Amino acid sequence: MTRRRTTLLTGCIALTLALGATACGGSEPVSAGGGAKNLSGQTVTVAGVWSGTEQKNFQKVLDAFSAKTGAKTQFISTGDNVSTVVGSKIEGGNAPDVVMVPQVGVLQQFAQNGWLTPLSATTEKSVDAGYAPVWKKYGSVDDTLYGLYFKAAHKSTVWYSPDAFTQAGVEAPASFDDMLKAGHTISDSGLAAFSVAGQDGWTLTDWFENIYLSQAGPEKYDALAAHQIKWTDPSVVQALTTLGEVFKDKELLAGGQKEALNTDFPGSVEKVFGPKPDAGMVYEGDFVGGVAHDQFGKTIGEDADFFPFPPVGGGKAPVVSGGDAAVVLKDGKNAKAGMALLEYLARPEASKVWAKAGGYLSPNKNVPLDSYNDDVARATAKSLVEAGDSVRFDMSDQAPAAFGGTKGAGEWKLLQDFLRDPSHPKNTAAKLETAAAKAYQN
Structure with a gap:
């Protein structure tokens, strides 16, 4: 992929x-x-x-x-x-x-x-x-x-196993908070809530972008994408804090932070739709369905389905x-x-x-x-x-490649570091701003 x-x-x-x-x-x-x-x-x-x-x-x-x-x-x-x-x-x-x-x-x-x-x-x-x-x-x-x-x-689709949802007695959530609540219920039933592909930094940028677009709104999103506001802006810290709620919760993350950092995108889909599922949901784009069908034989709409990435706080549902x-x-x-x-x-x-x-x-x-x-x-x-x-285009794809599109550097690496330790969103925001300022100057 x-x-x-x-x-x-x-x-x-x-x-x-x-x-x-x-x-x-x-x-x-x-x-x-x-x-x-x-x-x-x-x-x-x-x-x-x-x-x-x-x-x-x-x-x-x-x-x-x-x-x-x-x-x-x-x-x-x-x-x-x-x-x-x-x-x-x-x-x-x-x-x-x-x-x-x-x-x-x-x-x-x-x-x-x-x-x-x-x-x-x-x-x-x-x-x-x-x-x-x-x-x-x-x-x-x-x-x-x-x-x-x-x-x-x-890129605003959350894919899930209908069997896992049925077993846990949950339905597709209407808000971000409801999604986390459903995740805890799924965890209580024996599976983790989310499989996260932390080995691929681009998936983490997508998590951030959906939260940020819904929480901060399209005008702020456009401004941050153009680096017209700094990554130290309170709206960025707020979005990182919200994202940290997922990353720090061991009940929500399949295998915890360490395993997430060792899981690539295809592996994250396998953890939900493979022969031995570990999680009930995996967030990523519509292309998850292709992997679930082509590699794991799932019938889309029956064995694998999605719901729109839900609105965060009082915001609107994002479409990234x-x-x-x-x-x-x-x-x-x-x-x-x-x-x-x-x-x-x-x-x-x-x-x-x-x-x-x-x-x-x-x-x-x-x-x-x-x-x-x-x-x-x-x-x-x-x-x-x-x-x-x-619709808003993927923010990291709008950035200089040194910041938004390079493995082991810039936003990809810093969000991987945040996944490893999500306890200091302000520090992460400051590091993101330092990296962004350098990339946008070149």
């Missing part, structure tokens, strides 16, 4: 727009619609973090594009360090045409480096007509649209997202054909291909809900679409 997804997300696209688009810069039309084989002989190279099942399912989308246009496609899996891989390919004169970028901060870095071509008028028209404005904001730098969010993740934005590189050998691919990805028909395969959410409101292959995916997609402009 790649990070974030990533990777979060709602939006909408206009009716079935014909893609008889004008390529970037106003040159001759490049169409990805109507089935014309007008790109025969060209190869579009696409780089992205996906591997395994995600890569196979995205290839189905690329194959559908090829069937329409005659273009061949080649996918290059970069691993999580997209910027380093793409940068080296650009320097070596072998730049891909399209990159699927999983972090807002990386998209901004690419644009500031002068690597990106603004999206075509046709793609921007689709975004304006359909996507919630927040998605255009996250795909733009200095009011220029560079990124089309094709795949999204809903992540996603992968398609961008076109200036130095790609077939950038014009790459732009045609983005025009295709902006259409509901492209999203329907992956939605049918599973493990996918689209930030496109015009993707019919019946395109998704199970009720849980349909419910998650509906939730994201209805959230509209209240």
Whole structure:
């Protein structure tokens, strides 16, 4: 499973727009619609973090594009360090045409480096007509649209074992306090409440972000994401204190803090849905369902289900997202054909291909809900679409990678340290501010 997804997300696209688009810069039309084989002989190279099942399912989308246009496609899996891989390919004169970028901060870095071509008028028209404005904001730098969010993740879902809930006599909670109470009841029945993937620091940032968005509100969230307020702000200390209520309670944490720090994301899902469950719940994005189904044979909606991350205090239920934005590189050998691919990805028909395969959410409101292959995916997609402009992108993905996206450093490490000892939220906030200030200056 790649990070974030990533990777979060709602939006909408206009009716079935014909893609008889004008390529970037106003040159001759490049169409990805109507089935014309007008790109025969060209190869579009696409780089992205996906591997395994995600890569196979995205290839189905690329194959559908090829069937329409005659273009061949080649996918290059970069691993999580997209910027380093793409940068080296650009320097070596072998730049891909399209990159699927999983972090807002990386998209901004690419644009500031002068690597990106603004999206075509046709793609921007689709975004304006359909996507919630927040998605255009996250795909733009200095009011220029560079990124089309094709795949999204809903990162405000708490997954649970219906059997564990039934055994404990609890129901899906309506508030954060109710969730902790239900957790203690589950613990009394013989299982820990939560499996936490503390070995992967990004999961801890997601815990914090959901609590912070609900407790502090979207304006504070935006300000902290842009480092317009400091991490020593009382709102941060309050959110860390709330998070500490989970981390310090041995009845709530499967195996306690030590075991949580030695559990990676797939392992956290196994502790709930594997053959020997240790916990009743695992918080993470909609992609938990894919792991529960693919690796442990669970039927989504029956053996594995989710409830929305509940509101904290007097706040609203959070909707935190992540996603992968398609961008076109200036130095790609077939950038014009790459732009045609983005025009295709902006259409509901492209999203329907992956939605049918599973493990996918689209930030496109015009993707019919019946395109998704199970009720849980349909419910998650509906939730994201209805959230509209209240969706907030994963905060750590908006930060410089040195702070929000580096293993063993910055926010990832400091929240792991907080999981190890959650007794001093003010001290942790101060350390987060020191790390953030350094990263934002560079």
